[in-house]
Amino acid sequence: MTRRRSTAPAKPQDPHHQREAKKYANPIPSREFILETLAAQGVPLSSDELAAALALKDEQDVIALERRLGAMVRDGQLVRNRNQVYCPVNKRDLIAGRVIGHPDGFGFVRPEEGGDDLYLYPKEMRALFHGDRVVVRVSGRDRRGRLEGAVVEILERNTRSVVGRLYKEGGVGFVVPDNKRLTHDIIIPSDRINGAEQGQIVVAEITDQPTQRTQPLGRIGQVLGDHMAPGMETDIAIRTHALPVDWPAEVESEIADLTAEVPEAAKQGRTDLRQLPLVTIDGADARDFDDAVYCERKPKGWKLLVCIADVSSYVQPGTALDKEAQARGNSVYFPDRVIPMLPEILSNGLCSLNPQVDRLCMTAELYINGEGKVTRTRFFEAVMRSQARLTYDQVAAMVVDGDGELCERFAEVLPHLHELYQLYQVLHGTRAARGAIDFDTTETKFVFTDQGRIEAVVPQVRNDAHRLIEECMLAANVAAARLFQRKRIPAVYRIHDTPSEEKLTDLREFLGQLALKLPGGPKPTAADYAQLLEQVQGRADRRLIQTVLLRSMQQAMYSSDNAGHFGLAYDAYTHFTSPIRRYPDLIVHRLIKHLLAGGTAADLDLSKIELQQVAEHCSGTERRADEATRDAEDWLKCEFMQDKLGEKFDGTITSVNSFGIFVELDEVYVDGLVHITALDNDFYHFDPIGHRLHGERTGTVYRLGDRLRVQVAAVNLDDRKIDFVLADAAPRGGGKRPKSGEQKQTPSSEPAAGKSRSRGKRKRQSGGSKPAS
Known part of the structure; x- marks a missing residue:
């Protein structure tokens, strides 16, 4: 009998080795392979045990592995316990996510990999700020069946400075944060007040983060002022939400040689579209034009070209410019200014599809039949020249109203505008056929005086030109998502669960x-x-x-897992059309270029895990931007209402809670609270299911959507709150007795959804002309 010779175990094969080899001269196992190895072993492993399982013997490889494990812990993919062994997050009930603080002291953790939020009791929030990244374990369920979390590890601190009002007591100062999600007062020792006075608005730099036993400590870094000058509401919102404003020196250095003209060498090898009558259609106040369209009739329908600014040609991966764009995540549109994602030389210059200049673009070519079905798509790199910068109002006046003067002025592009309008009508019909939801909401914008003071809040009227561009952008976004699906390549999707x-x-x-x-x-x-x-x-x-x-x-967000878009009724959807102002769109462009170059999923530089990290980060920066602009808008509305104390207005109930009802005023588009204590003619019970307050003795009902006449009672600028009282003893339209047979609901103290808010002026509105959902 021949004895079999023993051999050493073969080195396991990393399916992502090719990608790692492109990044590193001496590649080590990928994050995915490390996670797969831990899952296969079935038990937590030390770094030495992992090195053995991965057959790493070289000392440098082992050191590199330890560094990668440390990075995976920081990124919330692994947890290292007290025995110094590693186990995967989302195993053994461990979940990584961002903390969402609540003004009442409790909070939630939003899982990075999706799923339901976990509730954090106030005692868990003692050591946390809103926005911190943590790993939690599932500790139980509350009476409503919601998951409860207990903090295992704080991965990343989010709050380094706080904007708020300074108060002094006994020689010690404390700053009350302007951001109501930050519930910790910042203690300022007397030697760190730095001359700031009682009641001033200041920036406090955090020197010691909160713990379970101590409050955060800080020092005064800057005094913003005593009163709110014009534009100060935006300055405070920027600092409160830590929005990056200044460009790092490395970014300034990288863009120093850029000019307003596209170099001739950059145009080579691209499809030349400069002779086509491509046009941009945007709002009258827009400055960055990231999309242009062209449509021509074909025997079986139309050919639609959607040309998007080729930002990826100027923003290369790994550069300081790319890192800063990713950190910002998106442009932020305040009522009085814009905080751009890219420097102005790019956002308003080289990347902006300005009229009558050559620009690089990524083009989606779509063939659409008479029933509105996309039959063929193609993506390619091109060079273009916009023939006209049009506004929504101008286009609507031409194609809908037939304005003679405008039709003559833009005669060269008019035939193609009419084809666009015909195509829009067909595409809009398919929207209803597939079951997309079309909510009827009112967007608003602010009107300012020459001195920068708010003069009015007015509605923004959407016309068919807004909807025309929206349908073109939706079609291009869907085409990009379906391309990724066909090629089976990891991507960033825009999902709506x-x-x-x-x-x-x-x-x-x-x-x-x-x-x-x-x-x-x-x-x-x-x-x-x-x-x-x-x-x-x-x-x-x-x-x-x-x-x-x-x-x-649910709220729409970005994800590397395609869950479809519920509201738009698409199986797959992404964001391709706005790379100047959204970082996910830039990633999508890079993925498309990878495919155009013959690349596959195997040799893609970005792993699915890395794409998910980008998606989660950009979902967070989107929420951050929304909260910052909402803070500024709420301040402006309070400022607008300050001189209207005692005035009476008609309005509509927009939200009902256990503590009162929110009413939006007609024609003013500002909302405020009628507190439960102001309804003093009865004891009212809150019905969260019926969205109403029900009087115990009189049977009076205040319900969402009811009409009321109210009087402005108080305006609090610091808290951004407006209080109303009922103007009449018998409210008009509201305060109704239940109809015969209407069921009386059991009282409940559970709050309903938060109050609705009108939005301020910005280039793109959620649900507006160009899709933000």
């Missing part, structure tokens, strides 16, 4: 009270929502029903 089971239960109970039913069974689709909206069009309570439907839906 289906409503949660809990919200659907509440929604159905609410609709049942109105003798309505949401179609679709346990898993309704967007078409079911759209069908119900169509069904209630003629009802007096249509606005109430639409608001409750809207609040039952």
